Amino acid sequence: MARQSLGEFEHLIMLAIVRVGPDAYGVSIIEEVEANSGRSVSQAAAYLTLRRLEEKGWIKSKLADPTPERGGRAKRYFGLTQAGIKRLRESRATLLTMWDGIATEIDEG
């Protein structure tokens, strides 16, 4: 592809990582997206998207140590890369520009 696209779901996943902060791992990211978008998110969709975003170089991850709780498996923590932040900023800027001046039209249906 000439220019890699940032899908709506990928966008939400990336924003969730920023919002959750240092504790951003699979489950907490899913919960953040669900809480803010009102949609349900399957684990498969989330983890696959996380892997793809990492392959594109927009996020990075690190496997941590297990935690001492029942089922406390090792978690993989995620964070944005500089390239990811740049891409997110671009996408946001374009949408804000396009929305500008027509918000009323859209909001009033």
Place this chain on the structure above:
Amino acid sequence: MARQSLGEFEHLIMLAIVRVGPDAYGVSIIEEVEANSGRSVSQAAAYLTLRRLEEKGWIKSKLADPTPERGGRAKRYFGLTQAGIKRLRESRATLLTMWDGIATEIDEG
């Protein structure tokens, strides 16, 4: 799919239709997206996306009469449906919610 996704490009195309208004047809829509996003848009991508959006019921179209100019073929004019406006509003609301509070973080990279 449980819930149809609205891709980034689809989103831009729909917004361009609103922005251009009554004269929204293939070429003017492409120009509007290019002018506001800074990216180039191929005709194939635009027309295929327009067709897909219409199949999903988010936009509607009408073939008009030819205009009296060289190459003035009949144009197909596009407009949003109520469902399209609703979907656009939802997507915008979710993104604004997610961006809320982290705009600074994103903007400062």
Place this chain on the structure above:
DNA sequence: CTTATTTACTCTACTCTGTAGAGTATTATT
């Protein structure tokens, strides 16, 4: 009128993104 030019749109083909169902791995508890 036949060819060229312009504008608008379509076909085909392929990669990337979105999604879920089911399964695996690793940890603590009973």
Place this chain on the structure above:
DNA sequence: AATAATACTCTACAGAGTAGAGTAAATAAG
């Protein structure tokens, strides 16, 4: 040893993004 809880993976397929090349229909030029 069996059970339960948490975190993550595999497989498969439909939907979205993209471009190269082609078609269609209009006016203009010769």
